[in-house]
Amino acid sequence: MPKAVRQLAGHLLRGLVMVWIVTTFTFVLVHEMPGNPVQAQYESLIEKGFSPDAASRQVAVTYGFVPHGSLWSQYGHYLSRLLHFDLGKSVSAQGVSVAKEVASAAKWTIGLVLAGVVLSFALGVVLGVVAAMRRNSRLGDGLSIAGSLLHGVPQYVMALVLVTLLTVKWPLFSTGDVNGLIQPGFNVAYIASIISHAVLPATAFALSSFGGYLLTMKSSVVSVLGDDFILAAELRGLSPGLVFRYISRNAILPLFTVLALSFGFMFGGAVFIESAFNYPGMGALLVSSIGQRDYSEMSGAFLLITVAVILANIVADLLYTVVDPRVRRASGT
Amino acid sequence: MTMTAGSGDPLVTAAVVGGGPSVQIRDLTVAYRIAGRDMAAVAGIDLELPPGSITGLVGESGSGKSTLALALLGAVQKPGRITTGSIEIDGVGDVVTLAPKAVRKARGAQIGYVFQAAQNSLNPLKTVGRQLLDLAKSHDVDDKQSLVRQAKSLLERMGLDAGRMLDAYQHELSGGMRQRVGIMFALVLNAHLLVLDEPTTALDMISQANILSIIRDVSTDRALTTLVVTHDIGVVAEVSERIAVMYGGRLVEQGPTTQVLRDPKHPYTRGLIRAIPRLHGDPALAQALPGRPPTLGTTPETGCVFRERCDVFARLQLPACVETDPRPTPIDGDRLVSCHAVASEHQQADREARA
């Protein structure tokens, strides 16, 4: 167990370093931005008749750092606020804290990405196995070609085609804004509205990303089929069902590596899908904050997306450790 | 350290209790269909494994010996298939015509197979114990406890820490351990026909000696009918009572091990034995067989498959060697040799003796 703990600690430490790099990056970005938005807000507040002190405090509330002082003191101020989970205040939605906005958007995105990942993973694995088993038939060929084509279709193309087809031609699902009446959480209304709003986005998500899993799974199954232990199991008279389980469990391992690598891509893809479907997630928030020059909100959304990717990576890594005894029980390091 | 006797054990599923079955292979041909053409990897082989004996099947890689071993279990790999012949195993039936499900049930239960690359014959994601339970499930064994007991006694019999073995994953075992675990899997359901494919390849010398003595002891203790497939004549000399030599998909010579090794008749067997370096005497005396063994595509379609490398053919140029595939001729009572030159020599000797 201490080994697992050490591993987790290592992951978390690296994650923290990542978060630090990303926050520093956004701090520098906002600070060095042409037309310095921090200074701009400060000056406009002064013009409105605020005292320098009050204006300074107001700016600090918004951006998480004071507009004056050395770069280092501003940076220190900014980091210390972050440590208290204070991401500043939104400029566009006056007075609302960024942390709150980002957190509510995160709930929608996580639901979407989770549904999309589960759907595409399941679809890719099942069809990949079929493609491998029937690899010398038309069905197998067709699946492989479909896989590599769909793998190549960008998420927004898939999303836009679905939106146009389904909202223009057959208006079945709502794609408008989820109104603020429903409280996100584990209640029926929220889950129902997620389902009705998330079906299309999640479908677009799954359709545009299962191809990669299909191709990986196919080649993995083909290589496991050639492994000695499968023939050995057959020669031991193992039932076909069990032999199939041996094949599939071994073949699925490389997919976890692919999965871990694709989270960054997925949360990125969520940006496109969310804005195509007007889905109120982190990606849409990021895009709208940039459009409205709401830089504190932008930093917050970007930070949270990064954190989500890091956490997803850690989970995928731990999952891999659980399923592969060679990693779990490796001696030494 | 004696083995728990097979009889009376709830796990005895073999129809033949108390001794190995006899195996009769008749006119067996296994062909691979490549580019629309059938090519025989095993051609018209007749071979009998007497009950309770150890037979060594020797040949270079590509000789068809592994294909023959797989055929015994009805497990010829695609694109190969058995085109003619029968494999009659006592208590199982003719493997060639048996229903697939019955063949599947016979594997493991009546016929134990120890894999060539024992290195990788286990599922890397499951412990040995879990895979033992999978075996129980596949063969409808209800009494799992006594199966585990049986497995433990086999493992301990082979000098292993049984508890540790059952709890281990493949990657935690050494080559010799894996091979012994493989033997345990082959025998744990009380199979009485044991097929070992290259059991000592890739093992160090000490482990090799160990495994060979285990094979010998286990076979004797359980009165198994055993087939050891190997390219290593030393292995055969060590364990087997009978030897069968394969070349290019044909059985070229078979007979009692001591006789064949002392007085090989077929030019190929002679060449093979000449090629072994000796510990005593001059290693330089070992002579490699010239030429290369045939592959599926290069096996001559008519005549003797060995003639291109044959020193006798080079000398005598018998027309029969080019025209017909030699059939096995019985000589010295218990031996069979497939060679035109040996056959005619033998006939002549016979005639002279009669005259």
Added chain:
Amino acid sequence: MSTTLDLPTIGNRADAVVTPRRRGFWHNLWRVLRRKPTRMAGAFVVVVFVVIGIIGPWLYPANLPTDSNLILSGPSLAHPLGTDFQGADVLALLVTGTRYVLVAAALAALLTVVLGAAIGLYAGYRRGLADSSLMRITDFVLTIPGFPLLLVLSTVWKFGSALQMGLVLGITGWGGLARSVRSQTLSLRERGFVEAARGLGLSTPHVIRRELLPNIAPYVAMNLLIGVTTFIYSQVGLFYLGVLPFKAENWGVMIFLAVNNGVTQTGSGLFYLLAPLLSILLLTLAVVLLVDAMDEVFNPRLRED
């Protein structure tokens, strides 16, 4: 399987080491292309797009004429793909937008390949400290979500020209390639011929350039092609999100303006939206077919069937 069957002819796996065959590459490619009509079609489509990319902007005046009577109209003889919300010809927009798209994608793919291969080779060959620190950096680059990063960067960087776009895409996109080149290098390093070269005391640059590079070159070349499609998606996507100046001539601007002018809601002017989307799909399909052909050029084993 090859170890269990006595079938050296079909069972054995040819060694994956590919010998360099610079001389015969174009010849081989042509032969492989001709074997399947789909591959020819793929190559043809790619060539057409490249030609359009080169000459496209010269075919039309800098400011496209607009016809305010024909807004978001369907296809007609004068406007084969219809018109946009200002009454400009969609085909003209598509053609003039091609150069930006292709130049940015090609530059990005090239940068990715150079950076990824160099870092992967060096890390895999050197191992030790250089390897672990380079791979740490690679992991960071891989973990930072790419699109969101580009979005954030767009606040300071306006991506006005294709070269700027390609530069940023390339600098942020090399992580995956570096990682796989490294693992290939690690395994090549254990092969006899690299050991032998090192044993002969050949210098590191020599071993990397003459022994390792030729063996990973096919893989890298395939990545160059696939990279082009990936970078087409990401730049068009950035424009589509509307955070970049829409004065730029890029297919993504068309998609953004089409969506913002309600094409997805009303369905009028559908071709304005579909033209860039279908162009992306067509180009992707063509590249996939071409990759299939390249695969066969580089893996002679696949030729036998």
